[in-house]
Amino acid sequence: MHLFNVHSGKFWQTYDNIPPYVAALHWWKADTETSYQDVEERRNIHTDGSRKLQGFAEYIKKHIPHVEWLWIDTCCINQKDAAELSEGVNSIGCEDEDELGRSGWFARGWTLQELIASKCVILLTNTWQIIGHKDADNMDESMRTMPVGKSLTAAIARRTGVPEVGLQDRTNSDASVKKTGWPDAEPKPSYNVPFRRDPHFVERPFLTDQVRAKLSIPKSRVELAGLGGVGKSQLAIDYAHELRQQSPNTWVLWIHASNAAQFEQSVRDAVDVLKLHGREEPKVDLLLLLRNWLRDEGKGKWLIVLDNADDAGFLLEQLKRGDEVKPAQRRMDYIPVCDHGSVLITTRSRNQALRLVFENDTVNVLPMSVDEAVSLLETKLGETGEDCRELALALDCTSLAITQAVAYIRERTPRCSVRQYHMDMEQSRASRMGLLRREVSLPDQDAEATNSVLLTWQISFEHLYTTRRSAAELLSLMSCCDRLAIPEILLRVSDADEREDFERASSFEDDIVALRSFSFVSQTVDAQTWEMHRLVQDATQLWPESQSRLDDVRNRFVHCLYMSFPNGDFENWPMCRTLFPHAKVAMGQQPHDVGTMLEGATVMYRSAWYALELGAMVDGLAMAKAAVRVRSRQLGEEDEQTLSIRALIGWQYRDQGRWNKAEELNVKVVDTRIRALGSEHSNTLASINNLALIYWSEGHLGQAEELGVKVVEARIRVLGSEHPDTLASMDTLVNTYLSQGLYGEAEELGVKVMETMIRVLGSEHPDTLTSMDTLANTYWSQGRYREAEELHVKVVEASIRVLGNEHPDTLGSMFNLAIIYHGQGRWQEA
Structure with missing residues (x-):
């Protein structure tokens, strides 16, 4: 062995007659330690490692002057000599007895050999302060004057699992570390990813390039956030296998993070893979064992994947140790931030992601591009063609929905094809939901996960309903809208109370944040408009339907339209244009509540008014007829709004050239209004003006002039000569004069x-x-x-x-x- 002389600074190699020496065990730091060659050639003398070597030498000269030899693994081993090369001792890196109890140094077999074989062990900080000792009583008389601190034998015994007597009496073979008590042989870097690499995985360069770049940075923590079923876990699985191939010396540990029970079971699986000493002890703290191992740079690089961390709450809650809650003891704290380790997290909630990582470390996973989705479908089925493209689009390019469809088609081939599946999806919403609700058998499936995209989303809905009910209610309301442009004005109904308005506004913003966090909705180019995928919309409607709440949600939707949709006057056209697609959706709903039916009829009337002004005759006439059916049935033919709708329908007939029907209908409206409202009521005059125009269109110019003059004179008296309605009736009279x-x-x-x-x-x-x-x-x-x-x-x-x-x-x-x-x-x- 080589020993270092603390006085001369030179090595001496000896095989027999080994003199007394001090073994220096220390914290290794990559690329800073002094090697055997550095000392021999007097180079790199200003490194941390060189200063550490000199520090040990000075400490020995000061406190153990009768010993002149030092052994330190980093430079007393000639690493160019294969026969001499061996595993060095790992680090202590602790400042006090509490830290001692968590040090990964004590979990290594070589460390235990040194602890047991040495007569005395003195533990120092990196500033050469005394922590304590093991077996100072065994020191030679010549060393009794050196400071040793308090005894740490009991603490070391607790940490290592070696009985105190075994640490104190090296001759006691029974008490010494038995075979079963020694740590397992150091395992080679491995990984415990529970899923095989998908041979049909479709590369998504925009995402994988971001993941690789972000995880290449030391201390990296990266999160994949996106809607359930868009392929986050598949991206993580593929990256883990890729890393294993490219860096076989990197550990990859997969931890299920959907809840505390799965997390802790995964931690147990991980410490078993790592073969951590003491893991079988009845009251062992597995999280502590894992953290100590992860902190140890000597173990090499590692990646931890936290899959399905949809609720960060249990990861960030403080853990109890007995009756105590110690600060900074949360599950997430046991995954240390260190240069040699990285963490990859998958979650459905961007909000939860930002509780665990910085915003710049989040990768937003959206549904696939059309080309990527088509490629996945074709690769899995072994088919090509336009049918695949159409089905991929119908499935919103969502990877789980595509995988589910492929499994369904395969099970039923040849009786089911891509085209047949697509036709079944488009048949009706019920048919579509039936297909997407069905669970199919998939290889390497998580036992607690569902492979139904519909059920996957419903799990997210339930979580949202539990954690933020108002956001879930808002999502249900949005699902009733036209999905491509959902405006804020439709979702918010203001109240007179200013304070309540402020509170509602704040709550609304928080709800929108929650929905966007789960990727249920996304913002359009207009900051006050949102959109949602068709399948998400279908699934969202199915959720309240399953709880017998769909009627309530639809009633609320109709009420919001009633409160926000204006009449069809020109100045209201921008708002009408925004809300008109949603009114068309509402037209297909059939509420049972009378109040909601009447509100819906009013929405249809206003929408029809706008549509007819815009020239959308088919939509306008259909909406007007739908409105008049409800109003006349509930309130009778003489109800004023019923008459307004009848007049609107008559006007539409006139524009279509159906003058006889237009005249018949408008004569009835005029007669009823004269009887109910009087001959000079503004609504009566509007009906007479319409009838005059119909007479003009039919060529009945005398009748048209007679009515036109009456209307103009009456409106001048009632409204004034410059009122828009007066001017409109004058223009009708101009046409009559011109035709005459x-x-x-x-x-x-x-x-x-x-x-x-x-x-x-x-x-x-x-x-x-x-x-x-x-x-x-x-x-x-x-x-x-x-x-x-x-x-x-x-x-x-x-x-x-x-x-x-x-x-x-x-x-x-x-x-x-x-x-x-x-x-x-x-x-x-x-």
Whole structure:
């Protein structure tokens, strides 16, 4: 062996007649220790290792002056000599007796040999302060003057599992460490990933590159967060196997983290794989054993995968030791942050992720891209074609749903194909949910996990309902909406109480954070609008349905629409445009509560009003008829809103050219309103004006003029000459004069109407554009083509901006302009 002389700083090699020496056991630090060659060649003398060697030498010269030889594993072993190379002693690295009890140094067999073989052991800190001793009573008389501190024999015995008598009496063979008491032979780096690598795994470079880059950083903790079923665990499994192949000296330990029981069982499995000494003791602290091993840099690099850490609560709660709760003793604290270790976590909740890692260390796992999803489906089935693409899209490119579909198709081949499965999915929501609820047999399945994507999401729903009920209620409400653009205004109903409004606003924001955390919804480019996947929407609706709460949720949805959907006036169009898709969804629902039915009918009426103004005749007529069925059945034919809806339907008939039906319906409305409201009520006058327009459309010009004049005069008296309704009735009269050939009267009134509308409503209001179009027709009828053309061009350009190029009014204006071009012989422009 080589010994280091503390006076000369040189080595001496001896095989026999070994002189008294001190063995220095210490904490190894990679790339800083002094080697045999460094000492021999007098190099690297300013490193930490060189200073440590000199520190040991000075300590010996000061406190044990009669001993001149030192043995220290890092430099007293010539590592270039294979015969001399052996495993060095690991580290202590402790500051006091409590730390001593957790030191990984005592779990190594070589350390136990030194403890038992040495007459006396003095434990020092890295600043050369005394911690304590083992067997100082055995020291030679010449050493009795050196400081030794308190006895740590009992503490060492507790930590190592070696009886005190075995530590104190090296001649007692019975009490010495028995074969069964020695630590197991040091195992080679291994891994306990409980799942095989999927041969059909589809590489997702955008995600795997992030994982590799983040985990390559020392002390890294990386989290894969995303909706259940998007493939987080598969990414972790594939990375673990890849790491094992590329770095066989790295330990990989898989820990199930869905709850405390699974976590602790996984910890027991891990310490068994590591063969940690003392793990079979009845009251052993397995977490402490594991932490001490993980801290030990000498064990090599390691990766821990915490799978399904959907609830970080149990990982961060303080643990009890007996009746005490010691600070900083949480399950997560037993996975140390160190240069040689990394942690990869999978979770469905981004909020939970941020309790365990920094935001920059989170990798958001979204559903696959279309190409990735198609590749997974084709790889697993061994088929290609457009059918695979269509099915992948129908499954929202969700990996678990695809895997579930593949297993189902395989089980039923040849009676089931990709196309047949897709057809069954699209048949109805019930059929789709039936397929996605079904569990199928998959290899390497976690015994406590489900392979049904629907049940996977329902587990998340239940967790959300338990931890934040208001967020679960909000999710249920959102599931009733059109899934592609769910606006905030539809979800929030304000109250008069300002304080309650503030509290609700704060709660709403917290609820949205929770839903986005679980990836149930995602924000669109508009910060006040959200969207959700179709399958998630279906699954969400199924959840309250299973609890007989779906009717309540739908009633709330209709009420929110009722509170937020305005009438179809032009100034409300932006809001109507936002809410109209959701009104179409509500049209398919059939509430049983009378109050909700009436609120739904009002929503349908307002939606129909907007749709007809916009030129969406099919939707508008269907909504109006749905509304009038409910109102007339519940409140009768003379109910005012029932009459308003009837009038709206009549107006739609007029626009479709079904003038007889339009006239019949509007005559009934006029008669009923005169009887119920009086002849000069604003609603009555609106009905008479509509009837005048119908007469004009039918060519009954005398009747149209008579009614038109009455309406104008009455509205001037009741509303004033510049009220928008008065101006609209004047414009109706202009059309009648024009059709009668009364061009002077038509032009005079038309100019007055247009100028007033521009001042009152603005130059691009649809009613203003209608008046401009009417005046342009008046000019055209008089052969004043240039003036007519100028006005029509303005109308067409503004209509395209305001109404769109396919709105009936826009098309009508284009047609009028084409006639003017045609009349001037400008065939190509026409």
